[in-house]
Amino acid sequence: MNGPKKLQQILAVLFIFTILLCSCRKAENTLSTKQEPSLPTIVIGSDNYPPFNYSGTDGKPTGIDVELATEAFHRMGYQAEFVTIDWENKKELLQDGSIDCAWGCFSMDGRMDEYKWAGPYMISQQVVAVSPDSNIYTLQDLAGKNIAVQATTKPEDIFLNQTDPDIPNINGLFSMQNRELIYPMLSKGYVDAVAAHETSILQYMSDYHVEYRILDKPLLTVGLGVAFSLDDTSGLNEELSDTLEEMQKDGTSEKIIGKYLAHPSTYLEVENYEVK
Template identity: 30%
Template sequence: MKKMIYALLIVAMVLTLGACAKTTPTEDTYEQDTTEKETFVVGFDQDFPPMGFVADDGEFTGFDLELAAIVAERLDKELVLQPIAWDSKDMELESKNIDCVWNGFTINGREETYTWTDAYMANNQVFVVKEGSGIETLADLTDKAVVVQADSSAEAALGEVEDLVATFGDYLKAADYNMALMDLESGAVDAVVMDEIVARYQIEKRGSAFVVLEEALAAESYGVGFLLGNESLRDQVQEALEDMAADGTLETVSMKWFGEDVTTIGK
């Protein structure tokens, strides 16, 4: 009987020690927890060169994504690049799947919908047509097929000129501008309405016989957009951008992508 009691006591002690070993954090555990970085999740359209796109090596790249990477490093955060459907950006922000939208995101007309950084770049919405198409002015778009990306700034800008849109033969919407430009190249449409900075980059890289009409649809500015009310993270990113403008980083990245300084912070 004494032997049985003694054995039971030994078993109880072993179980108690095992439980303590599982519940008491080690020094290594504490070190691991404290070295984990906060993430900075950037939502972007992966078909929007040169702001954000998939490079030939399959990696995400672009002017905006490079700026985001530098900001994340300066904030000591882990950058997570999250491709999104452009017309789902509000849902992605509201569900906290992303921290911001950073991808040629136009402030104009959306001032009260998101919490914004200051504008870091200027842009125009323009019409792109085939060279030699005979379309030289907005009046020449009468009875022509015009395409725009769904839920884009170009679509919003066209909403302000209903009289012009009424002259189009067809007014179409595409999921992305790569598809729209392919339709233009094939002759399926006559004009694409899009961001000038993207249009000129595409023309240069594709070597396509496209031209940008001189008459712009609308002038606008790009910013980094956050969920309305997320001023804390916005302020961190804004400060980093201002520091990058002051030390020449914004200019260096702009020269790499555009051959000139197109940034506007601190100007």
């Protein structure tokens, strides 16, 4: 009788020891995870601008710029945090340190002296779109017309200054703080045309199942970049430029852009592009 009892006692001890050992290992793994230092955060200011930055079905930021930034900063040893800002105030937010950089389909052309830049990481065309039945077919046909744009963008600058001989005198320019408001203004006939990045117009047409006609000749071809304050001495803009170039060469950028746009390689022809 003593034999079976002793065997039961030994098995019980082994069972308890096994549980304790597993618990210790689990605790060690948990402790090890907690002890891993978290990556420093880079705060990126942007606004809602599909397909570059918008809220996904889970409510989290997604889009071309979000994925590019997440990958690039991770390679650099940082984690990217996107915050929604009033795009008109981006320069002030960079200067006071509220954000580390501004990243949101941001055209570098004509702004080289206003920021420290990383990029260009993509090229994009600024275009004019009209209703399908519009009698506007060329840029010259915009003479005397009303046009809606987003405030502080390149199209606003083009139509306000009108230094390009291809740009005629228009009747009125409506600069909207919220980019998404320019499209209902066109659909309802409050303006005759809208001007924005071609990718943004195509995305809006797809999302809301509306049809616009994009004029054949673009307003401008621009390089897209990431803006840092002129007072920034971290050197992050130069490191980010190198990382984005690395991502283009290893195919990562094309893979990311291809999730959102057809013919992604056409947006990556930046090697010979000279920012103006």
